[in-house]
Amino acid sequence: MSFDRQLFEGFWQLLCHRNELPVQGDFLRFDVPGGEVVVFNDDGELVAFDNRCPHRGARIYQGDHGNQAATCGYHGWTFRKGHLIIPERESFVNCGIETATWRTLPVDWCGDFLFVGIAPRQPLYEQLGKVATLLENISFNIAGRHDFSRYDFECYWPLAVENALEPYHISMVHPSTLGTLALEAGENVFDGKNSVWYAPVGNAAVRKKLATLKRFFQLDFQYEGYMSIYLYPFTMLSSTFGYSYSLQHFLPHPADPDRTSFTSRLLSTPASSPAAQAVIGTFLDSTAQVNRKVFDEDHAICRTMPRDSWSTEPLRFPSASEAKIVHFRASCRDVLR
Template identity: 35%
Template sequence: MIKPVLPPVCYTEQGWFDREQEKIFGKLWLLAGLTQQLQAENDFIVRNFSGVPVLIQNAGGTLRAFRNACAHRGMPIQIADCGNRRLTCPYHGWSYNGDGQLRGIPNEKIYGLCKKEQANLKLHSYAVETVGNFVFVNLSDDPLPITEQFSDDLLLLLREVSPHFAPEVSYSTFTGHYNWKLNFENILDWNHAQFVHKQTLAPLLQFESGGGFSAASKNVSILFGPDSPLSDIRFTGELPPADPIGLKDISVIGRSSMPYTQRWFAKLFDAPLDPGSFFACNIFPNVNFGSIHGEHFYLQQFVPMAPDRVEYHSWVFTARLKHGVPPQPHLLWGIHHAEKRVIDEDVVLLNGLQKSLSVASTVGTMGDHEEPLAVVGRWYMEHLQEEGLS
């Protein structure tokens, strides 16, 4: 038996939420999107990271991140969630170069700004890192190296699977009424699948008699087979628990058996990349990425907006299609629709759990298989607890 680490107040009180914004989301690398969304000059995506408006834009082939606020009056430079548009404020027409430096001001004389004053005007920028097709942003003025947040194995996996992604992406977002940590704990808690997802996900999985997942073979896998750069990757279950717990230790990589049945869309791909398995990367602080048979991929993110509110982001995309096969929007829609059914099954319960925690004095017991949840909790308390707080 494992004693739960986090008290209910960590999920419900504003003080804990504020410290999270400072010590986790203000310092760590956060997923912003995928390079598939930023292929052309002036392609952009807009994100709201717990109240911080962030704009990621393709500027001459380089991805840049800025606070989505004009240096003039703070108006968002880009209003839409995504699109293709130059760095020009829609309010008064102030425009910016790709590095965020002020480019020009219409009706310049009415402002009375000298050349030196104009030279000092620019968009506030943030650090950007791309790992394969994954775009990360760091809001800190002194960001830690991304290699200090993620293990070599995780970074290698993200880089090596990215060339297999199709360019077309289905993306959606919605709001949940629960604390973001409940979602991260939920994806670590593989045991819930056979009870919550009885008719959606669970029938696809292969459970052992004791309730665990069967290990997946690497022999038939293009991604993880003997000749793959990922052949020696260490999955979390194969590693001893870290002591002391480091930041790299709380992102989890898993891979398990999933019986493979060829579906109608299999003929659209050269070959299934990872038949008979699914893999999942639970990437701290708030991302879930994985694949079903290497034929399609899911990417989920739960952005905290309040102690009891999360902005959920969901991306779905397939493996690359055979040469000459046109884009398949209907396939993406179907996969995403099925993905949302599974997500909705979790959301209903997490909304209820949040309400329960708001009036709870303690959290119950945990089993040995929930050790990864306790590991995250111990790291959290070590880095966020302050004297006099409990």
Template identity: 30%
Template sequence: MPTRTTAPLPTRVIPPHHYSDPAIFEQEKARIFRRSWMFVGFADDLGGNNDFITAEIAGTSVLVQNFDGQLRAFHNVCTHRGSLIHLKPCGNGKPVCPYHGWVFNRDGVPVGIPGNREFFGFDDEARRRLALPRFEVATRGRFVFVRLEPGGPGLDEQLGAYGALLDHLSALFVEKIDENRLPWAANWKTGVESVLEVYHVDATHPETFKQFTKKVWNCAYEKEHSRGTTHLSDGSVKWWDGVVARLGLPRSELYRNYDHFFIFPNLAIGLTHGGLMSVQTYDPLDAERCSLHFRLFLGATSKPQTRGGPVRRAVEDNLRGFNARVLDEDRIVSEAAHHGMKQMRQPAVPGWCEERIHAFHDAYLTRMGE
């Protein structure tokens, strides 16, 4: 385990009240979530005409829709009476409000208004004034991002060197084996912090993640983002080598430990021995709640005969079960930390074994203008 004894600890730490103050949450929405490129889903769900995905970005419902091969992003709220337009996380269908049947085109303009002549009398200009607010949308590999507020750096600039990472992962991890949204009674920052250090592993994950890794890690930084590499236990390496050979799974030659990447403000990507990808976002719901949205991916097998077989099913069940146990353990301690943070009067004191926490706090406070 690396130790730091000579350098002073950074002093910029997020104040306790930032984890539960509704006024601070409103500032976060304006200064962080509206101005950042936010990961909203995968291009896998947007391959055909009229395919769509929806997402919540700090209280703003977003719709990304494929119009004849072109992706466009809008506010997913009808300008007539405020109903959500698409109600599902993903699917296929034109943007039609389920409340009164208003139909919106690729520019977000309502082109189909039942009873327009009799009840509204909207001409073309009036329809254009009722267009859905439009957001910026961009992709890197299969990862789809939306920015609510225009201006600022492009997606590639925000990602920096991690853009190439997303390209690499997009080409490799193409088979989704699990996805879910889990409600956490904790601030989104508390959720993020639960994945940025391994100091908590012994106490929080004694029967799960502790058995999976060694007490060795290395950290690196890219702009507001960070990477932590934790060495796998010998037993984990042996198990993964066997699974890869038995099922014919591809894996990354670049990442062979437990490689964890964090893309500010709330996207976490974990790679296990180059063979499994976990993608997680800690989506804020309000000052005291977030939703953990996770997806698990494997690579496309070179032995298609194993797909659906008993060994493949057993491996997938093992991975899903392990992931569920670890995330539930993180939820329990994150909710405990959130509850306790509301009673603290002094800032937290993360040590060098939690150095990625310091980087996250520094990026957050800079964005918040503090």
């Protein structure tokens, strides 16, 4: 089994928040090592399954997200309310049709965050460690999804992850976007293979403006600075002042090892009142626009890095701001031992 597939199947993967899929038929599709995974609202229950019909292997969903019945467009095989519906079932004789099943995948919850685990090494809460409490607190402050962006990074996925893990490049690559926060050195917290970076906003004018927005949100959890959570191996969850959260996946491309299937969803937090919703909508639109520019900037620099730029070996010249890369590579070496 390849290293990439070993990581996907051996660890619980955070896929989505409950409020991203509130309506029957809502779905999200992910490219993953070995194929595609779909999360689907099946009459109020979120289920995950392989995006292939068990009949002839056709893909069920083509889009990244939307609302559509879990029905194969080839012959109409359908998954609904936990059951497989087969048109003209009586015509399937002497073939064991009663054993046909929709290939659903094991799932578990941390608060309102849904994880999928193919063959995880340990229970979800053991894998998450102390980060689990942080994720629970965040999850209960998510109202829904405001924005969805997706494109392929033209690099091997660990290079994209390492770029996201270190703030050393911010002033050079993001001077007019993320750089305007003037993030301070902050603190890295490591727990198992996961890590969290807490960084105060050093730009006093920006910090004051962000603080004045607090009255528009109904929050019972907030870090008043920039917080970036890394869930080994493929997921980042970041926020400034807890007003929204960018849930990012850096998944190995299923067909091209020199590409990364990158997605980011901007998750919104609750408004303090109906009148506040208009202000929040403008704020979220602006946040989504800035986030997309940041990702474009990240992609532009990541595409300059050939695959052999990455290895599990320790960095030769690690700066203090690259401590999370040192930790990431040590985690990868541990998996390969």
